[in-house]
Amino acid sequence: MKFVIENFGCQMNDHDMERMSALLIDGGLTCIDDAQEADVIIVNTCCVREKAEQKFYSRMGRLKSIKAKKGTILGVTGCIAQLEKRSILDRIPFIDFALGPSNIHKINEAVERATKGIPSFDFTENGCSTTLLIKPINQNSGVKTSVTIMKGCNNFCSYCVVPYVRGRESSRESGEVLDEIRGFVAAGIKEVTLLGQNVNSYNKSSGDISFPELLRRINDIDGIERIRFVTSHPKDLSPDLIDCFGALDKLCEAIHLPFQSGSDKILELMNRGYTKNDYREKIAALRTRCKDMAITADCIVGFPGEDEKDFFDTMNLIEEVRFDNIFSFAYSPRKFTRAATLPGEVARDLAMERLHHFQDTQKAITIAKNRVMIGKKVEVLVEDISKNSEEELMGRTRTNKIVNFKGKRNLIKKLVEVEIIKGYANSLKGKNPNAKGGALC
Ligand code: SF4
CATH class of the missing domain: 2.40.50 (OB fold (Dihydrolipoamide Acetyltransferase, E2P))
Incomplete structure (x- = not known):
């Protein structure tokens, strides 16, 4: 049987897609690109933003006609499956299975049951061990790979649905992570990216070693040339972690550090746990360690209650920090989140106007920073x-x-x-x- 996985969302989803592909290939299926030719189509979903959710449902409408013509098995995995659970059938009753992110290790079982006409729905939280290993397939000719070291999130930022779909934080045992990386090195991998929803809170409340110590031990592995990690929360960027930059020769001089807003009022409404000034101080400390460190971030424009001054504070921050790049979005309310109930909705037109101004300004900064590299x-x-x-x-x-x-x-x-x-x-x-x-x- 031939399968296609269509993927929406973040790096965690990319990694989950890799894991499912590896499991299906081990189960004897063949990975192809063309959905028209597939016997099994799996859509791995993201519900962090409304747009991704809308794209998913419209894609499912088109896949329904492929299924009607060819009898293709259709499955849904990832965050929308987890969020909607069985009510996903209200909108897409024609699917054969749905698995939440903690249950993707059951992918072969779900496909096999579907071939016998038996549907599968599994949304058990923490059903899947974070220890699930994958082979480094389809990952840029085997030169780099990612390793999940923790999953879930305890932060409950008021706009974010992740804690509801990925559960609470849980970290992998360090020995297991190190063994996995040694295995990748033996397979020719040179660059490893450590993944987690909140990667720098690895082992924060318990566990064997801290995140900086994990980085030091990975740095000591012969054959690894580069180490990266994503995504970091500013409040968990400890002095010890900042000191790793410049001190560990394999730790790349790049960090993705979402700030989300430059306004203290909005940061508080977002429940982010830091102020604009805290954030600036962390950036200054990073740049003291590594002058030319690349800094990227995420930002939400048009959050409920955002007025002109708040937006001005955000613009001010991006002009001051001069990020290398920013992933920016207009706020959209998400089911279950506290922000969805906040007053002070920003009109869509105004939010989009602010977003375009933000993106034009950042694009100019990005190009200018990239041009500074000419001749280097x-x-x-x-x-x-x-x-x-x-x-x-x-x-x-x-x-x-x-x-x-x-x-x-x-x-x-x-x-x-x-x-x-x-x-x-x-x-x-x-x-x-x-x-x-x-x-x-
Ligand atoms: S830190 Fe906040 S934005 Fe990031 S996953 Fe957790 S709740 Fe969501």
């Missing part, structure tokens, strides 16, 4: 052939910026020095000073 020589880990051109390779700097440059295919999976010659909004163009030109091989 940087270390690039080459991942693959570039999507732009068969003649180019694509890799990333330690600061996680995409670089496209001409080079021979035997450079894939290698660390090379590249001189930056152009800076765009989403990538850099470079040249390999050692390349002699000629045909790609």
Whole structure:
């Protein structure tokens, strides 16, 4: 049987998709790209934003007609499945199975039952061990991979549905994480990204070692060249963790540190647990450790109660910090969350107007920062052939910026020095000073 997984959402979902693919392949199924040709289509869902949810339901409408024509097995996994539970059948009664994120290890069982006409619905919380190992498949030619070290969240930011669908925080035992990474190194992996909804609260309340100590131990593993982690909460960015930057040679000089708003009033309504000034102080401490550290973030515009001054404070913060990039969104209310009941709704037109102003300003900052790199020589880990051109390779700097440059295919999976010659909004163009030109091989 052939299967397709269509994925929506964050890096945790990407990782879950990898895990399901590995399990299905082990179960004898073949992974393909074309939904029209598939016997099984699984949609791995995200409910963090209204737009992703709308896209999911409209996609399911189109998949219904494929199922009607070909009898394709249709399954839904991930956060919408967990949030809606059996009521998901009210809108999409034609699906064969639905599994919450903690139950994706039952994917083969659900497919097998569907072939016999038996539906499966499983939304047990914490049903899946975080220890579930995966093989590094489909992950950029095996040069990098991600490892889930914790899952869930205890923070209950007022706008966020994650604690309701991914459950409370739980961290993996460090020995198991280290063994998994050693296994990846033996398979040729050079870069590892540690994943968690709130990765820097790893083992916060209990557990064997702290997150900084885990980083130190990974840094000692021979063969690992680069370490990253995502996503960090500003309130859990401890001085010990900040000190790891610059001190651990394999820890890349890049951090994703969502601030969500530059207004203390809105941060309090969001239940974020820090002020604008706390955030600025953390950025200053990071830049003291690593002057050219890349800093990216998330921000929500148009949160209930946001007035002109609050928005001005947010704009002020992005102009002051000069982030390398920001994922920004207009607020949309989510089921079960406290923010959905807050007064002071910002009209959609106004929220979109603010968002466009925000994004235009940030885009200019991103391009300016990328152009500052022109003429610099940087270390690039080459991942693959570039999507732009068969003649180019694509890799990333330690600061996680995409670089496209001409080079021979035997450079894939290698660390090379590249001189930056152009800076765009989403990538850099470079040249390999050692390349002699000629045909790609
Ligand atoms: S820290 Fe806040 S925004 Fe992040 S997953 Fe937890 S509740 Fe959601």
